[in-house]
Amino acid sequence: MMKNNYMKVCLLAMAMVPEAAYGPLAAAQEKMEVSLEQCQEMALEHNPYILNSQLEILSAQARKREAVAEYFPKVSVNALAFYAFDPILEIGLTDIMGDNDFSNNLNSMLEGFAAQYGFNTQYSTLKKGITATVTAMQPIFAGGRIINGNKLAALGKEAAQLQHEIQLRTTSEDVEKGYWQVVSLEEKMKTLDQMQGLVDTLYRDVNAAVQAGLATENDLLQVKLKKNEIRSGKIRVRNGIRLAKMNLFNSIGLEYNPYSTIRNDSVPYIDDILLSDRLTDLSAPDAYYMPEEEAAARQAESRLLDLSVRSKQLEKKMTVGETLPQIGVGASYGYGNIIDKGQMNGAVFASIQIPLSDWGKTARKMQRYDYQIQKAENEKDFLNAQLILQVRQLWLDLTASWEQLLVARESVETAQSSVYQLESYYRAGMSPLSDLLQAQSQLQECSNEYIDQCIAYRTALQAYLDRTGE
Numbered sequence: 001m002m003k004n005n006y007m008k009v010c011l012l013a014m015a016m017v018p019e020a021a022y023g024p025l026a027a028a029q030e031k032m033e034v035s036l037e038q039c040q041e042m043a044l045e046h047n048p049y050i051l052n053s054q055l056e057i058l059s060a061q062a063r064k065r066e067a068v069a070e071y072f073p074k075v076s077v078n079a080l081a082f083y084a085f086d087p088i089l090e091i092g093l094t095d096i097m098g099d100n101d102f103s104n105n106l107n108s109m110l111e112g113f114a115a116q117y118g119f120n121t122q123y124s125t126l127k128k129g130i131t132a133t134v135t136a137m138q139p140i141f142a143g144g145r146i147i148n149g150n151k152l153a154a155l156g157k158e159a160a161q162l163q164h165e166i167q168l169r170t171t172s173e174d175v176e177k178g179y180w181q182v183v184s185l186e187e188k189m190k191t192l193d194q195m196q197g198l199v200d201t202l203y204r205d206v207n208a209a210v211q212a213g214l215a216t217e218n219d220l221l222q223v224k225l226k227k228n229e230i231r232s233g234k235i236r237v238r239n240g241i242r243l244a245k246m247n248l249f250n251s252i253g254l255e256y257n258p259y260s261t262i263r264n265d266s267v268p269y270i271d272d273i274l275l276s277d278r279l280t281d282l283s284a285p286d287a288y289y290m291p292e293e294e295a296a297a298r299q300a301e302s303r304l305l306d307l308s309v310r311s312k313q314l315e316k317k318m319t320v321g322e323t324l325p326q327i328g329v330g331a332s333y334g335y336g337n338i339i340d341k342g343q344m345n346g347a348v349f350a351s352i353q354i355p356l357s358d359w360g361k362t363a364r365k366m367q368r369y370d371y372q373i374q375k376a377e378n379e380k381d382f383l384n385a386q387l388i389l390q391v392r393q394l395w396l397d398l399t400a401s402w403e404q405l406l407v408a409r410e411s412v413e414t415a416q417s418s419v420y421q422l423e424s425y426y427r428a429g430m431s432p433l434s435d436l437l438q439a440q441s442q443l444q445e446c447s448n449e450y451i452d453q454c455i456a457y458r459t460a461l462q463a464y465l466d467r468t469g470e
Helices: 002-010 024-028 036-046 048-071 093-097 101-117 145-211 217-252 292-298 300-321 359-427 433-468
Strands: 032-034 074-083 089-091 123-125 128-141 273-275 326-337 343-353
Touching (some): 036 145, 036 217, 048 145, 093 101, 145 217, 145 300, 145 433, 292 359, 292 433, 300 359, 359 433
Parallel strands (some): 032 273
Antiparallel strands (some): 128 326, 326 343
C-alpha cells in the first residue's frame, strides 16, 4: 500500500488537484473545469491587446480602400448666390467711346431722348445672381503618387496582419505560462498534503512513545514545529494558487468570485475553477528541430523587417512624384443666372501642373529617404541575425531543460529506492523513524523538482514551436 503511495508521488503531474487543497467550501459547490485550449480561445475573444490588433487590421483595410478611391474622379457640387447694394458693372457711352467731344455730345443727345422715352443711358448688371454646377475631375497622371500610395496602404494592411500574428503568439505564450504556473502550485499543494499525512502519523507515534516513556517531550515539540511549518507552507501555496489564477483569468476574461464568504451563483468561486490539463508524455527535443535560418525566416518579425524597407522605398517614390507633372481632365455642367436670363450650360477641360520651384527641397528630401532606406536595410540585416540567435537560444534552452528533466526523473527514482529500503529497516526496527521521514521529505522534494522541470520543458517547447511556426 505504501509503495503505491510513493508511485503516486512520482506522478504528481498526472493527478487531479484534491478538494482538500481548496477548503471546505469548494466541496459543497459545483466544480468548473477549464482546459489550456479553452483558455487560449477565451484569450482570443477577450484579451485587449488581441482585440486592438484586430482593430488595427480593420483600420489598415479602411486605409487601403481610402487609397483606392484616389483612382476615381472627384465629383463636387458648387453653388453661388450674391446680391450687391449697387450694380457691380455699369457701362455708359463714354466708357465705350472714351472721354471726347463727340462722345460727350452724343451722350447728351441720348440723355435727352432717355428723359423723353424713358430708357437709361447706362447699362448696369451683376447686382444679383445665382449659379450651381456639378464638376467631375479625373486624375490622369499624378507622378505615380496614387499608385505608390495604394502600394503603401497595402503594405500597411500586411504589416497590421503580421503584428496581429505576433500578438497572438505573445498572448498564447503568456496564457500558457500562467496556466502551467497554476498547475505547478497545485501539485506543490498535493505534495504538502502528502507530507502532512506523514507528519501526522509521526506525531501519533511520537506521542504514544512519550506516553510510554520511550521519547522525550522535545521530540514531540520538534514534530509540532514540523506540523506548523507544513501548515504555513500550505497557506502560502494556497494563496499563491489564487493569485496565479487571478492573473490567468484576468488575462483571458474569465469571471470569478475571489471571496468564499460572498456567494454569487452566476460567477464561480475561484477555488471551484479547476484546470483540467496535466502534463502527458513528453518527447525528446530532437523530434522538433528546425534549421535556425529556416525558423527565423518563418517569423512575422522577419517579414516586418522586409516591409519596413519596402515602405521607405515607396515613400521615396512618392517624394519623386511631387516633382513630376500632374495631369487631369474634367467636365462641369450647371445652371447660371448672373448677367442675362438663366440657362443650363456645360464645359470640358484639361489641366496640367508642373512644379518648378521645389526641386531643391525635394532633392534634399529624397536624400533623407536614401539615408532612411539604408538605415532600414542595416536594421533588417542586424535583426535577422538576432532572430537566428534567438532561435538558437530557444533550442539550447529546450535541450538543457530536457536534460534537467532527465536528471530530476533519475533523482525521483533514487529517492524512491531510498524510501523503500528505509521502510524495510524501520519495520524491522533497524532504523529510526526520523530517517524514514527525512527520506520521505527528500522524495517529495525530488518529485516537486521533477514537476517543475516538466513544466519548464513544456513551456520551452511551446516557445520554440511558436518561433518555428509549428
